[in-house]
Amino acid sequence: MTITIRDGGPDDIPVILGMLDSCVEWLVAQGRTGQWGTKPLSENPGTVESVTRNMAEGAAFIAEVDGAPAATLTLTDSPGAYLAHLPPPGEPERYIHWLASDRRFAGHGAGSALLAHAAEETRRAGVPLLRVDCYAGDDGKLVRYYESQGFVRTETYVGRGDWPGQVLARRV
Numbered sequence: 627m628t629i630t631i632r633d634g635g636p637d638d639i640p641v642i643l644g645m646l647d648s649c650v651e652w653l654v655a656q657g658r659t660g661q662w663g664t665k666p667l668s669e670n671p672g673t674v675e676s677v678t679r680n681m682a683e684g685a686a687f688i689a690e691v692d693g694a695p696a697a698t699l700t701l702t703d704s705p706g707a708y709l710a711h712l713p714p715p716g717e718p719e720r721y722i723h724w725l726a727s728d729r730r731f732a733g734h735g736a737g738s739a740l741l742a743h744a745a746e747e748t749r750r751a752g753v754p755l756l757r758v759d760c761y762a763g764d765d766g767k768l769v770r771y772y773e774s775q776g777f778v779r780t781e782t783y784v785g786r787g788d789w790p791g792q793v794l795a796r797r798v
Contacts, residue, residue, distance in 0.1 A: 627692055629736055631743045634686030634698060641688070642677055642698045643668035645726040652729040660789070661761040661768070676706070680723040687743055689727075689736035697727035697736035701744050705759065705793075712781050712793065715755055720748040722758035741775045749798040759783075762792035769794070 634642065646667040654664050667673040677700070680686070684702030688695050700723045705712075722744055727737050748756045758777065760768045769779065769792050777794035785791050 627734060629696070629734070629739045630690050630693075631739060632688050632690065634681065634688045634700075636678075636681065638686060638688055638695075638698075639674075639677060639681070640668075641695045642686070642724065642726070643674065645695070645698055645728045646673065646677075646724065648729045649726050652732075658764055660763045677724055680706075684723075685747070687740055689740045689743075691731050691734050691736055694731075695728065696731035696734060697725070697740055699723065699725040699740045699744060701747060705757065708785060709759065709783065709793070712783060715757065715795070717755055718753045719755040719757050720744065720751070720753050722756065725758070737771075738775060745776075745796065745798045754797060755795055756798050757793060757795045759791050759793045761790065763790040 650662045650667055653659065653661055680700040680702055684700050686698065686700045689697040701720050702723060703720065705721045706723065725737060725740065745756055758772060760772060762769050762782065772794045777796045779792055780795050781793045783791045783793065
């Protein structure tokens, strides 16, 4: 098995949305609907707009496992507007949006490879801080995943509908 990382572009939006839908399906099957609900994210105009905007404002990356798209993330210079109420970090940063994988490739290391790539891209740009936010509800498994990738918890927040969120940061 070979993992390669490539730049994503507008033609990859359907692939990215498919990965997000795969994650929702997997979460629903586990009874974990608090993170992204029960409906495919590709059917949510706000999600489609967010994915498209983040890609236009930053850089999208696709991890491929043996040539097949397996995971994605987008890297921008700032968090989404939904975090505007939190204090800024006070230094340049890169921010991860929409890390997701096609669940058929779960456990292959594509997400970890993308996070390592994001850290390297951030370091190469001379930016010292990489941040991400995620769902912090249920058993906290997603927060622990990011911690296992070298991130540390910073701020907590509550999103729309009492959605529990956690911001994490990693020095690069």
